[in-house]
Amino acid sequence: xxxxxxxxxxxxxxxxxxxxxxxxxxxxxxxxxxxxxxxxxxxxxxxxxxxxxxxxxxxxxxxxxxxxxxxxxxxxxxxxxxxxxxxxxxxxxxxxxxxxxxxxxxxxxxxxxxxxxxxxxxxxxxxxxxxxxxxxxxxxxxxxxxxxxxxxxxxxxxxxxxxxxxxxxxxxxxxxxxxxxxxxxxxxxxxxxxxxxxxxxxxxxxxxxxxxxxxxxxxxxxxxxxxxxxxxxxxxxxxxxxxxxxxxxxxxxxxxxxxxxxxxxxxxxxxxxxxxxxxxxxxxxxxxxxxxxxxxxxxxxxxxxxxxxxxxxxxxxxxxxxxxxxxxxxxxxxxxxxxxxxxxxxxxxxxxxxxxxxxxxxxxxxxxxxxxxxxxxxxxxxxxxxxxxxxxxxxxxxxxxxxxxxxxxxxxxxxxxxxxxxxxxxxxxxxxxxx
Numbered sequence: 001x002x003x004x005x006x007x008x009x010x011x012x013x014x015x016x017x018x019x020x021x022x023x024x025x026x027x028x029x030x031x032x033x034x035x036x037x038x039x040x041x042x043x044x045x046x047x048x049x050x051x052x053x054x055x056x057x058x059x060x061x062x063x064x065x066x067x068x069x070x071x072x073x074x075x076x077x078x079x080x081x082x083x084x085x086x087x088x089x090x091x092x093x094x095x096x097x098x099x100x101x102x103x104x105x106x107x108x109x110x111x112x113x114x115x116x117x118x119x120x121x122x123x124x125x126x127x128x129x130x131x132x133x134x135x136x137x138x139x140x141x142x143x144x145x146x147x148x149x150x151x152x153x154x155x156x157x158x159x160x161x162x163x164x165x166x167x168x169x170x171x172x173x174x175x176x177x178x179x180x181x182x183x184x185x186x187x188x189x190x191x192x193x194x195x196x197x198x199x200x201x202x203x204x205x206x207x208x209x210x211x212x213x214x215x216x217x218x219x220x221x222x223x224x225x226x227x228x229x230x231x232x233x234x235x236x237x238x239x240x241x242x243x244x245x246x247x248x249x250x251x252x253x254x255x256x257x258x259x260x261x262x263x264x265x266x267x268x269x270x271x272x273x274x275x276x277x278x279x280x281x282x283x284x285x286x287x288x289x290x291x292x293x294x295x296x297x298x299x300x301x302x303x304x305x306x307x308x309x310x311x312x313x314x315x316x317x318x319x320x321x322x323x324x325x326x327x328x329x330x331x332x333x334x335x336x337x338x339x340x341x342x343x344x345x346x347x348x349x350x351x352x353x354x355x356x357x358x359x360x361x362x363x364x365x366x367x368x369x370x371x372x373x374x375x376x377x378x379x380x381x382x383x384x385x386x387x388x389x390x391x392x393x394x395x396x397x398x399x400x401x402x403x404x405x406x407x408x409x410x411x412x413x414x415x416x417x418x419x420x421x422x423x424x425x426x427x428x429x430x431x432x433x434x435x
Contacts, residue, residue, distance in 0.1 A: 006073035008060055012168025013337035015131040015292060016068050019105060022129065023345050025213060025386035026102045029395075030095050031126045031138035034378040039122050039149065041082050044115055047148035048078040052109065053160035054144055055290040057132050061108025070165075075108035085118035091125065092217055098127040099215045099384040099408070105129060111141075130292070135362050135381045135395065136276055137290040142379060143367040144288070150372030166291030170337050172281045173295075176327060177334040185331035193332075196300040201270040202257055203356045204390040204422075208412040215384045216411050216419060220427045224401030226434040233433055237310045242361045243317030244433065246271045246299075247309045249357040249394055252425035254303045256418060266304040269356040272391070273297035273320055275329050276362075295329040296336055298355065309429065358388055361396040369400060380404035390414050392422050405430075 011019060021027045052059045058078065063071040083094055094114050103110055110132035114125040124145070128138055151158045177186070222230065234241050250269050258264045275295040278285055285293060299319045301312060323329045360383065369376050380397040385408040392409045405427065409419035 006071040007063065008056065008070040008072055008165055009168070011062065011068045011070065011131065012170045012292075013340045014169055017340040017343055018130040018292075019062055019068060020343055020345050020347075021387050022102055022105065022131075026100055026215070026384045027130045027387050028099050028101075028103065028127050029130060029133075029135065029138065029381060029383040030098050030128070031135075031142050031381050032091055032095060032379065033124045033142050033146070033376060035122050035124055035146070035374050036120065036377050037374040038120060039115070039117070039374060041080060041115055041117070043149055043152050044113065044124070044145075045077075045080050046152055047145050048080060048113055050148040050158060050160040051141060051145045052078050054162055055141060056162060056165045057290050058109055058111050058141070060110060060132070062105040062110070062131065064106070078109050078111055078113055080113045080115060083114060083116045085116045085122060089219075091116050091123040092219055094123075094125060095382055096215065096217045098125055099217065099382065103127070103129045105131075132292070133290050134274070134276075134292050134294050135360060135383075135397070136278070137293070138381055139362065139365050139367060139379065139397075140288040141290050146371040146374060146376065150374055153374075154372050163286040163289050166286070166289050166293075167284055169277070169292055169294070169333065172277070172284055172293070173330050173334045176280070176330045185327050186335050189328050189332045189335065193298070196270070197354060199268050199300075201300060201354060201356060202254075202267045203269075203354075204253065204256060204392075204414055204418065205260070206390050206413045207415055213386050213410040213413055215386060215408050216416065217382055218407040218420065218423045220405045220407070220423070222403040222405075222430065222434055226431065227398060227401055227403045230403075230430065230434040234313070237313070239310055239313040240317035241363070242273065242320070242359065243313035243315070244309065244430070245361055245394065245396055246273065246316045246357070246359045247313040248426040248429045249359055249392065249422075250301060250303045250312065251305055251309060251429065252422045253356050253392070254305050255425055256422050258305070264305065266302055268300065269303045270298065270300045270354060271316065272353060272355040272358040273299070273316075274360050275320070275324060277330065277333075280330070295333040297323060297329055298332070298353075299323075309433070353388065353391070355388065355391045357391050358393045359396070360393070363398060365397050365399045378402060378404060380406060382406035382408060384408065385410045392419065394426070
């Protein structure tokens with residue numbers, strides 16, 4: 001049982017929802033760094049200790065004696081597992097394992113590391129409990145870890161300056177959802193969402209009622225040249241890259257549904273886009289802090305595969321832009337947190353959101369490429385898909401011009417053949433647009 005002095009703060013409603021979901025199925029996410037240069041496990045262990053000292057959330061556990069809270073008593077060091085780099089894609093097998101293996105939340109810490117090691121080329125994996133971070137946070141943590149490792153390898157004195165413990169997204173958003181205008185935004189969000197839901201947006205039918213599903217991972221990438229051509233095409237078409245990513249996923253899902261129903265009619269589908277809200281909370285969130293700072297970007301669209309992708313891509317981008325600028329995303333996030341306040345483990349286990357597909361895009365990851373003798377050749381992330389029902393999840397990060405795409409889906413709810421077909425269609429359309 002945690003004492004009062006051990007409690008750092010109560011979990012926010014989103015953090016608590018992830019904790020409840022995790023008790024049925026893992027909701028981990030993983031950061032993958034491709035590192036060139038000789039890296040010894042002993043150095044990485046020391047760097048992990050410094051990382052844990054810098055970010056207090058990485059030295060926490062979750063206590064459930066009373067209101068679920070972050071606690072700090074008796075949390076062990078961040079564990080490091082070493083794996084042999086038998087091939088260039090060994091990291092994929094390790095990431096799948098990490099996404100499907102829950103973190104020991106009651107003991108802590110809420111992160112662990114894997115070194116997929118060869119003599120001069122390695123991958124570092126950082127796996128997080130979603131209550132303790134988001135994709136952008138994971139990138140900051142990886143940057144700090146490599147910075148500490150480089151300093152240790154250079155023999156310089158190293159000290160970890162701790163950042164303050166992050167507030168919850170509910171605390172951060174509360175000032176933005178007061179008054180009549182905020183009430184109006186919530187009312188509009190509820191009205192439009194209820195209306196959209198009454199049309200029953202399509203999604204892949206589940207092929208299994210098995211509770212213990214497994215996340216499967218597929219990986220693809222666009223070269224710097226392909227990425228630049230795609231961005232140029234988006235500018236020409238007045239669309240965002242994120243809009244195109246969502247459009248490609250929705251069209252790929254629609255094609256799969258067409259094959260299953262033997263119909264090619266336009267479909268009403270939905271896409272979930274997590275939105276980074278850090279820039280709205282700069283006064284309250286320390287630069288480079290690790291925590292959960294995402295808002296809800298849920299949009300509904302008529303998807304006609306006989307038309308070009310561009311009208312759909314423009315529509316996705318415009319709706320997300322409008323929702324962000326008029327405060328709807330913050331209002332929707334705050335409202336959803338109130339709904340989740342009443343959840344228990346059973347409710348959380350059956351809470352898959354009503355989405356056809358989810359796309360999380362970090363855009364260009366702005367962290368250094370050189371850390372003393374270590375070079376960062378690439379960095380990206382992936383997310384466990386269990387909490388999304390049958391919705392496939394696409395996570396995208398661009399580093400030094402190279403766009404890395406990780407696609408996850410939930411076996412056996414979505415058969416392996418279906419998952420591969422959806423991903424190959426989406427990736428194929430993106431590559432065709434970048435040709």
